[in-house]
Amino acid sequence: MNAPLSAPLLPEVHPRPFPPEALAALQARFGGRCSTALAVREQHGRDESAFTHVPPPAAVVFAESTADVADAVRIAAHWRVPVIPFGVGSSLEGHLLAVQGGISLDLSRMNQVLAVQPEDLTATVRPGVTRKQLNEAVKHLGLFFPIDPGADASLGGMAATRASGTNAVRYGTMRDNVLALEVVTASGAVLRTGTRARKSSAGYDLTRLFVGSEGTLGVITELTLRLYPLPEAVSAAICSFPSVEAAVRTTIAIIQMGIPIARCELLDARTVRAVNAHSKLGLREEPMLLMEFHGSPSSVREQAELVQAIADEHGGQAFEWATTPEERTRLWTARHNAYFAGVQSRPGCRAITTDACVPISRLADNVLAAVADAEAAGLPYFLVGHVGDGNFHMGYLIDPDDPAERATAERLNHALVERALASGGTCTGEHGVGLHKMGFLRAEAGEEALAVMRAIKAALDPQDILNPGKVVAP
Incomplete structure (x- = not known):
């Protein structure tokens, strides 16, 4: 690590002026595609992160072409108004929050x-x-x-x-x-x-x-x-294990043997229980690997046989195959809904999610330590992971209005990231930095690297209007 870990429990909000002339120019250019309705602004002022109570953007512009985007940005640049690109609002790290006000630029209609x-x-x-x-x-x-x-x-x-x-x-x-x-x-x-x-x-x-x-x-x-x-043959399988450690060590062995598995997902027993309730499944409520194999019929069969043998060595049991598209879709839909299943397991909660990715050789150590910390803290959580590439997620389920629970979750998150960085890993394997991981990026990259990033930002966006306050903000 290059610097001490630090990250705000809540984002700092410093709205910039939004001159009436800027709004008038946007309304003249976009007409009804520039909205100041509170419901529309609130929809565009939140994502799936645990951050709440951040004011929405001052306006939302719905772009339908590159020319629309260019004109909206030019107007914003003239008045030094922030511009926050918006897709479907599924980000997890506060990317979309209007911490400096401005406009949300909705690109969902550019869907050709x-x-x-x-x-x-x-x-x-x-x-x-x-x-x-x-x-x-x-x-x-x-x-x-x-x-x-x-x-x-x-x-x-x-x-x-x-x-x-x-x-x-x-x-x-x-x-x-x-x-x-x-x-x-x-x-x-x-x-x-x-x-x-x-x-x-x-x-x-x-x-x-x-x-x-x-x-x-x-x-x-x-x-x-x-x-x-599209692969000639696809086969999916689930396998239950006596412990998270056994599942993770099976994954490590699969990867180190060079088996070209297409997907290898970990769900702990808590997550399987939540997925069963959410998706009406009857999976064994034990730590589980959900795997998929792509290739020719013979290669898929060979991969599956090798993986099953490895799983057997680590106590894997109840190996079940999903060979039809319908069976595979049902399993993968349940996996994709694991986040929402976890959140629904504690009504009214928000999830503070981690996103560490570590070298495969250090995966077991990091996952087991994260689980031990969460168990000791007594905070509800779920565990999923794209463990085939060393990426895993703890979802800490907090009452968003309870500062003590938020502080506990952030403490667990800090410890998890600290271990990941010490292992040669990263604070974010796929979610991005957004607001939540800016302090972690500083620890991971170091001040010199951050200075280079800020120089690039200043060169390309000298007025700091493009999603300001995120990633490399001072």
């Missing part, structure tokens, strides 16, 4: 699949297209887009947060699957980064700069993405 190039295995889409929408559009071609964060997030938002999810162990993250972008800069200019070619050595890699920038460097208005052939 512009082109699919099946021979090149690429697709070009607008940022409001969701992952499910894209997959519906390309499945008749025998193709799919593999990045699957669980929520039906917008692809623009997924690129902005460098999302990954259940398939990352085999197919990588958004960083690996975005080939090119169209971006509106803080001045309202439109630039293009990357090409449809599979590689390039031309200049700075601006595509990777904007992927993961969380709306602080530019507004993504178009993406060109990698597609993949």
Whole structure:
């Protein structure tokens, strides 16, 4: 670690002036697509984070084209009004909160699949297209887009947060699957980064700069993405274990043996219990791995046999197969709903979620220590993980109006991140920094690296109007 861990329990709110002239200019340009209705503003002023009581943006602008985005940003830049890009509101770290006021720029109506190039295995889409929408559009071609964060997030938002999810162990993250972008800069200019070619050595890699920038460097208005052939054979399996440790050590062995598993998800007994209640399933309420194998029929069979043998060595039992699409969909839908199942297990709560990712060799140590800390604290929690790539999530379920519970959850989170960084890991494997992890980023990257990030931010957004107060704020 490079600096002490620190993170605010609640975000600091410092609204900037929103001149009447700025609102008048937006209303003149967008008419009814610029809303100041309280219900609309409140909808765009919250996400799935545990932060509450943050004032909503002053206005919401619904963009339908790149020209709309550019004009909205130009007006905002003229009056130095903050602009916060908005997809579907599924982020977990306070990315969308209007801590400095301004406008929420809703991109959900920019939801067109512009082109699919099946021979090149690429697709070009607008940022409001969701992952499910894209997959519906390309499945008749025998193709799919593999990045699957669980929520039906917008692809623009997924690129902005460098999302990954259940398939990352085999197919990588958004960083690996975005080939090119169209971006509106803080001045309202439109630039293009990357090409449809599979590689390039031309200049700075601006595509990777904007992927993961969380709306602080530019507004993504178009993406060109990698597609993949649908696997010839797919098989899913669940396996229960006597302990979380046994499940994790099974995962470590699978990865270290080089078995090309497509998905490997961990649910602890608490989560399985919540998923059963939420999704009306009858899964054994024990620690569980939910796995999926892609390939030819023979390779899938070979992978599955190897994994089953490894699981047996670690006490795995009740190995069950889901070979039909309906069975697999039911299981994966239940997994994707694990977050909401966990939250619903304690009515009225909010979840403070962790997002550590560690080298696979240190996964068991980190997961077991996090579980021990949570048990000792007595705070309700759930545990899930994309453990095939070392990424796991503790969800601490708190009463949002109880400062003591929030403080306990943050203390547990700090300890978890501290261990992850000491293990050579990261504070966020996929959720991004947003508001919640700014102190953790400082500890992980160090002051010199943060100074470089702030210099990039200042160069591309000198007035600090693009999602200000997030990621690298002073």
